Amino acid sequence: MRGEYNTRQKRELLAFLRERSMQHFSVDDVVFEMQDRGEKIGRSTVYRYLELLAEQGSVRKYQSVQGITQYQHVEDDSRCDSHFHMMCSRCGNLMHVDCDLMRTMSEHLVKDHGFLLDPRETILVGVCQKCRMAGGEAVEHGADCHEGCHHSV
Amino acid sequence: MRGEYNTRQKRELLAFLRERSMQHFSVDDVVFEMQDRGEKIGRSTVYRYLELLAEQGSVRKYQSVQGITQYQHVEDDSRCDSHFHMMCSRCGNLMHVDCDLMRTMSEHLVKDHGFLLDPRETILVGVCQKCRMAGGEAVEHGADCHEGCHHSV
DNA sequence: TTGCGTGCAAAGGTTTTGCATGGCA
DNA sequence: TGCCATGCAAAACCTTTGCACGCAA
Numbered sequence: 556m557r558g559e560y561n562t563r564q565k566r567e568l569l570a571f572l573r574e575r576s577m578q579h580f581s582v583d584d585v586v587f588e589m590q591d592r593g594e595k596i597g598r599s600t601v602y603r604y605l606e607l608l609a610e611q612g613s614v615r616k617y618q619s620v621q622g623i624t625q626y627q628h629v630e631d632d633s634r635c636d637s638h639f640h641m642m643c644s645r646c647g648n649l650m651h652v653d654c655d656l657m658r659t660m661s662e663h664l665v666k667d668h669g670f671l672l673d674p675r676e677t678i679l680v681g682v683c684q685k686c687r688m689a690g691g692e693a694v695e696h697g698a699d700c701h702e703g704c705h706h707s708v
Numbered sequence: 709m710r711g712e713y714n715t716r717q718k719r720e721l722l723a724f725l726r727e728r729s730m731q732h733f734s735v736d737d738v739v740f741e742m743q744d745r746g747e748k749i750g751r752s753t754v755y756r757y758l759e760l761l762a763e764q765g766s767v768r769k770y771q772s773v774q775g776i777t778q779y780q781h782v783e784d785d786s787r788c789d790s791h792f793h794m795m796c797s798r799c800g801n802l803m804h805v806d807c808d809l810m811r812t813m814s815e816h817l818v819k820d821h822g823f824l825l826d827p828r829e830t831i832l833v834g835v836c837q838k839c840r841m842a843g844g845e846a847v848e849h850g851a852d853c854h855e856g857c858h859h860s861v
Numbered sequence: 862t863t864g865c866g867t868g869c870a871a872a873g874g875t876t877t878t879g880c881a882t883g884g885c886a
Numbered sequence: 887t888g889c890c891a892t893g894c895a896a897a898a899c900c901t902t903t904g905c906a907c908g909c910a911a
Contacts, residue, residue: 560885560890597893618771641823656816663809669837670794676773680829684822713865713910750868
C-alpha cells in the first residue's frame with residue numbers, strides 16, 4: 556500500500572509543507588528550495604508524494620493561469636463551505652477568503668441557478684491589494700473591468 | 709500586421725467557433741472535429757489563431773482542472789463587470805452567470821478584502837443542475853460541501 | 862509581386878512512467 | 887528479508903518556435 560513507509564524524503568517534504576501552509580508553490584519551488592537547504596529530493600518523488608497528499612486531502616492542487624500546477628498545504632480541510640481562494644494574477648499569491656458573502660453566493664447559485672459551487676475547485680482570480688498599490692492606478696488585469704464596476708479603487 | 713489576411717483556415721475556424729459559442733474546447737477538439745468534417749487545419753495555426761483571438765477578446769482562454777488549455781468563443785465581450793462563468797466539473801459545460809449578486813460580490817471583495825476580482829479570468833467550478841439530477845443525491849465533487857452548506861438539493 | 866499565413870518538424874517545458882537500487886519495517 | 891520508496895532516464899504530453907513554401911491582396 557502506498558504511503559506506508561516513513562522515509563527521510565517524506566519527513567522533510569512534509570516539514571517543508573507545514574512551514575509554508577497557506578502558501579502556494581510549484582514542484583520546482585519544492586525541489587530547488589529544499590535543495591537550497593541541503594535536503595536532496597528527486598523530482599519524481601515530489602510529484603508522487605504531492606499527488607498522494609492531494610488524494611488524501613491535505614494538499615490542494617490546481618492550475619495557475621500560466622498552466623503550471625500549483626500546490627498548497629492545508630491544515631484544516633473541513634470548512635469547505637465558506638472557505639474560498641483568491642489568486643493574484645500578478646504576483647501569483649493565493650489567499651483565503653472566509654466570509655459570509657461567499658456562503659450567500661453559494662446559496663444563491665444553487666437556488667437560483669441550480670449550480671452547486673465547489674469551493675475546493677474554485678479560485679477567484681484578480682489583483683491583490685499589494686499589487687494594486689504597487690501598480691498605481693492602472694490595474695493591468697482588471698483594467699476594463701474597473702471602469703464598468705464603478706469601484707473606487 | 710497580424711490577422712490581416714482572410715484565409716480559408718481562418719474562415720473555417722471562425723465558423724467552427726461561432727457554431728459552438730458558449731461551449732469550451734481544447735486545441736485537439738478543434739483539430740480533430742474540423743478534420744472530421746473535412747476541413748484541414750494545422751495544429752500550429754489553431755494555436756496561433758486562437759491566441760490572436762484571445763488577445764482581441766473574442767475568445768476566452770483558461771486552464772482546465774486537468775491542466776489542458778481550454779478555449780471558448782464569446783459573442784459579446786463588453787459586459788465584463790457582471791458576467792461570470794461557471795464550469796461543471798462533471799460534464800465540462802461552461803455557463804454564463806449574469807446577475808447582481810456577482811456584482812455585489814465583486815464590490816465586497818474590493819472594499820473589504822482589497823481584491824479586484826477579474827471576471828474574465830475567474831471560473832466558478834461546481835456541478836450543474838443537469839448533472840446533479842442525473843447523478844441523484846450523491847453529488848460527487850461537492851459531496852462534503854453539500855453537508856456543510858445546508859442546501860436542500 | 863509582396864509579405865502575411867500556414868504547416869511541418871524540431872525544440873521547450875512539464876508531468877508521468879519503467880526499472881534498478883536503496884532503505885524502512 | 888520482503889517490499890515499498892526513490893531517483894534517474896526515458897517517454898509522453900502540451901505548447902511554442904523556426905523556416906520554407908503557399909496564397910491573399
